[in-house]
Amino acid sequence: MSEGKKMTSSRRHHLKSLILQIAATWLEQEATETAAAKEAHLAENCPAPNLSGDQASLVDICKKLSQAIDKIDEDRYDAEAKVNKSDKEIAELKLKVVELAGVKKPALKKVRMSADTMLQALLGGKHKVTMDLRSNLKQVKKEVKEEGNEAVGDWRKNIEDKADRKKMFETS
Structure with a gap:
């Protein structure tokens, strides 16, 4: 037997069946007592005409x-x-x-709604509110680096440029 269980399963089932038998006899006794009380009440309050x-x-x-x-x-x-x-x-x-x-807060459901429809739902159908949030954002221009493009270009040009540099150092 493990530490959690202190009685065997057969013993547990036997005790459970005994408890159920006792409860069944109690229910039968209660039913007979209520029937007897009902008969006594009817005899007392409702005599035969x-x-x-x-x-x-x-x-x-x-x-x-x-x-x-x-x-x-x-x-x-x-x-x-x-x-x-x-x-x-x-x-x-x-x-x-x-x-x-x-009050416990219920779990909120995700609702896909734009800002315009949300404001219209809050303020009612009368108010026409347009809120373009993207118009307030800064415009950012991407700068393209020229160095990266040169390295990707034709390899022969790079060699010719380096050869010219080498000649410059040799002559000086």
């Missing part, structure tokens, strides 16, 4: 049921309004957290 009797008693039962439905709808609407309000507050708080943490 007594349908025996004449038409007047049935109409009275229907009125009571419609009133109960209206009350439940009001409660549902209130709960939904509270949830929406808290969702808005959560969104506002998230924005505040982002503001406090500092």
